[in-house]
Amino acid sequence: MIPARLRKPALLTAIVASVVLVAGAYLRFAPRRVPAGQHALVHLDAGNHRTLRDDFNAAVGGTRLLVLLSPT
Amino acid sequence: MRGASALEDLLRKSQDPSLRAFVVWEPVIWTDVTPPLTSVLARVSDRRAAQLWDQGRLVAADLLKAIQADMAEDDANRPDDDTIVWDCVAIYPPGSRWEERLPAPAFIDCPVVRAIEEVARRLSSSPAAAAR
Numbered sequence: 001m002i003p004a005r006l007r008k009p010a011l012l013t014a015i016v017a018s019v020v021l022v023a024g025a026y027l028r029f030a031p032r033r034v035p036a037g038q039h040a041l042v043h044l045d046a047g048n049h050r051t052l053r054d055d056f057n058a059a060v061g062g063t064r065l066l067v068l069l070s071p072t
Numbered sequence: 073m074r075g076a077s078a079l080e081d082l083l084r085k086s087q088d089p090s091l092r093a094f095v096v097w098e099p100v101i102w103t104d105v106t107p108p109l110t111s112v113l114a115r116v117s118d119r120r121a122a123q124l125w126d127q128g129r130l131v132a133a134d135l136l137k138a139i140q141a142d143m144a145e146d147d148a149n150r151p152d153d154d155t156i157v158w159d160c161v162a163i164y165p166p167g168s169r170w171e172e173r174l175p176a177p178a179f180i181d182c183p184v185v186r187a188i189e190e191v192a193r194r195l196s197s198s199p200a201a202a203a204r
Binding site: 027028030031032033034035036037038039041042043044045046049052053055056057059060061062063064065066067068069070071072 | 073075076079088089090091092093094095096097098099100101103104105106107108109110112113114116117118119121122123124125126127128130131132135157158159160161162163164165166167168169170174177184191195
């Protein structure tokens with residue numbers, strides 16, 4: 001049994017923990033779909049870093065913009 | 073986020089079918105723990121764009137090296153090795169190839185929302201002018 005004076009803090013802690021868990025699960029598993037007509041989102045790492053270079057060079061006939069952004 | 077919207081506006085106004093935009097999302101602040109959600113990716117909807125998630129900031133490191141290599145070592149504006157290149161837009165003119173290393177861009181500025189007007193001006197000129 002939880003003493004009466006601790007029930008409220010315990011309930012609040014449980015609610016906050018639940019919200020954090022749900023938000024974390026959403027961020028982890030939510031879909032990452034690019035708009036229609038674009039290639040799927042590429043997850044760059046040392047192993048496929050060359051992908052960007054190949055795509056960059058494949059478009060050598062035109063102007064290319066390289067834009068670096070933070071998702072939040 | 074405003075940078076992505078500014079880029080989308082620019083692409084919408086540009087009629088150049090050969091233009092390509094490589095949008096590299098990278099973690100910079102503590103909230104950037106996961107790749108961008110669909111709602112974020114939707115901010116750049118143009119078909120000429122390719123979107124990438126760069127957890128290790130590999131592209132930022134490549135771009136930093138390219139910028140540093142293009143500047144004199146005693147240049148006061150030369151970025152330090154620990155600089156994180158983000159919220160920036162770089163222009164590469166036709167013919168510019170990524171060989172061993174990413175070449176230095178013809179133009180780069182940050183933040184995107186402020187630089188986009190100058191990018192649009194350069195794109196509206198001839199492709200060669202984008203390099204100036």
